[in-house]
Amino acid sequence: MTPEESEFVDRIGLFMELLGGSRTMGRVYGWLMIADPPEQSLTALADTLSVSKASVSTVARQLQEGGLIERLPSASRQHRYRVRPGGFTSVLSVQLSRMKLGIEAADFGLAILDGDRPDQRERLEDFKHFCEFSSQAYHDEMLRLWADYRQSQRRGS
Incomplete structure (x- = not known):
């Protein structure tokens, strides 16, 4: 080397x-x-x-x-x-899919909070929404954007 x-x-x-x-x-x-x-x-x-x-x-x-x-x-x-080949694409897909576990955890946290804890509820809802975004909409869009970008880079070289 x-x-x-x-x-x-x-x-x-x-x-x-x-x-x-x-x-x-x-x-x-x-x-x-x-x-x-x-x-x-x-x-x-x-x-x-x-x-x-x-x-x-x-x-x-x-x-x-x-x-x-x-x-x-x-x-x-x-x-x-x-x-x-394509290893990082599968890593990205797996990591984004794992955000579903955050949704489940947030749902559990929201279920155990009582009604007079609005600050905690807001933080948990923000966390849940981020996990939903990452695992659903962002997952597919990110992989599509990556595929498009990779193809454009290969054409340009």
Whole structure:
């Protein structure tokens, strides 16, 4: 890995950490985005990133479950991984869908509040409405806007 590639991988690690993942998760994902060949074994990932194979295995499973990478079929025990096309689209869709849990929580909170707590009720209703917006109208619109934007960027390149 060149010094520039190492800096890129570290930047993606920091980015992923800001999103709530681990730095190692981001570093694995970052390297898979630029690796040549694009398919990498757990051993190669661990060696390249100077991270334990167990750690790489854990984050590879998390990235795979999140839809960001995919494990390729292999006749040997050396599983190979690569970035899954459209991975961030599925992550966005899942995250926006999870806002439904906020609606359920807000409904429960509203049900337990008595009538002489208008300030609390207003805060809960605002939270519920944000979750409804995010999980319903915004979900579909955001994915449509992303698809349109991505297509326009590909035509422009």
